[in-house]
Amino acid sequence: MRDEQKHCEFCGTEYKGKFYSKGSYYTVLQCPQCDLLWSDPLTDERYEESINSHYFGEEIYLRKEKGQKERFKVQIEKVLKLYDPKITKNEIKILDVGSGLGFFLDVCDEMQIYCEGCDINEKVVNYSNKIRNRTRLGTIDGYYEDESFDMIFALNLIEHIPHPKEFISQCARILKPGGLLVLETPIQESLFHLFARLGDHLTGFKMNNYGINTNGHIYKFCNKTFEKFKDLGFETVHREKIGSPLKEIYGKTSYMSVKNKIIMKFVLPVVWLLARVFGMENRAFVIFKNNK
Ligand SMILES: [Zn+2]
Structure with missing residues (x-):
């Protein structure tokens, strides 16, 4: 395939x-x-294999549990403030796509908000369902009823989906009129990306550190792409940049060559700090409203 x-x-x-850059077995366009x-x-x-091995280190994800849950809580509170004030918290239905081990669902439970999840990795679905049956194995395509959810969260997901346009269209169908689609994804307007571009050009495209590769982060979005969400019925109501914890960024360098790794070991903390100071962090947190 x-x-x-x-x-x-x-x-x-x-x-x-x-042509934008190249990797060992792929091109970036x-x-x-x-x-x-x-x-x-x-x-x-190797796509299927990569889906199933994505959560291979369950203990790594569990170590991140506390920090992630804190971030989710802040994000949910932000989204709730932007929703129709006439709808009370206990009427709201959330779908978490790519729900993983279920940390987001746990936070919703704590906040007493209805939420269900779906994920394509069987192992994490089983893990999440140990608590209660709350996660479906599968994608959202064609499964959920029209206008059945108030909010869809797809955090760090869209960059992995081979056909993101189809995904966004499905979200438009499933969301109620005025419903919110919440995305978090790596973006091009970041200091990391600018440095990666510079390094790539200086080395004649031998230093591809954009974090884009076949089967992994297939896409990298930008502000201009977000504008195109209008054509799919979504209006941007909130957009901010957020940074990945430095440890996570270090983890992503594991696929690099030793030479690149040594360079990145010194460059990364400096870029990370500068990105924080100048608000040029590597991911976007975007809330779209369904204009049905
Ligand atoms: Zn395009």
Whole structure:
């Protein structure tokens, strides 16, 4: 299954993606119209394997539990403030797509908000359902009823989905009119990305540190791509940048060559700190309203 992608799957432009960089077995292309970056091929025969091994280190995820839950709580509170004040908290229904081990669901339980999850990794679904049956194994495609949820959270998910446009359309269908779609995803407008671009150019495309690769983070979005959500019925109501914990960023360098790793070991903490100071952190937290 080698899913080649020469055209932007998101905005439907007729022009082919432009060369941006390359990896050992893939090319990074950029849409000439919406600036979206993607890896060509999007996925290959190792895709299934990569889904199932994604949570391989369960103990690593559990170590992050406390910090993640704190972040989720802050995010949920932000989203609630932007929702229709006539709808009370106990009427709200949330769907968490890519719900993993269920930390987000735990936070909703604590806050007494109805939430269910879905995920394509069987192992994490089983783990999450130990508490109660609350997570479905599968994608959202065609499963949920029209206008059945108030909010959909897809945190650190959209960059992994081979066909994000189809995903966004499904969200538009499932959400109630005025419902909120909440995304968190790595973005191009970050200091890390700028430094990666610089390093890549200086080394003649031998230092691809964008965090984009086949089967992994297939896409990297940007502000211009977010504008295209309008065509799918979504209006941006909130956008901010958030940083990954430094430890997590270090973890992502594991696939690099030793030479790159040594350079990054010194560069990363400096860039991370500067990004914090200048508000150029590496992920966007975006809330869209369904304009049905
Ligand atoms: Zn595009």
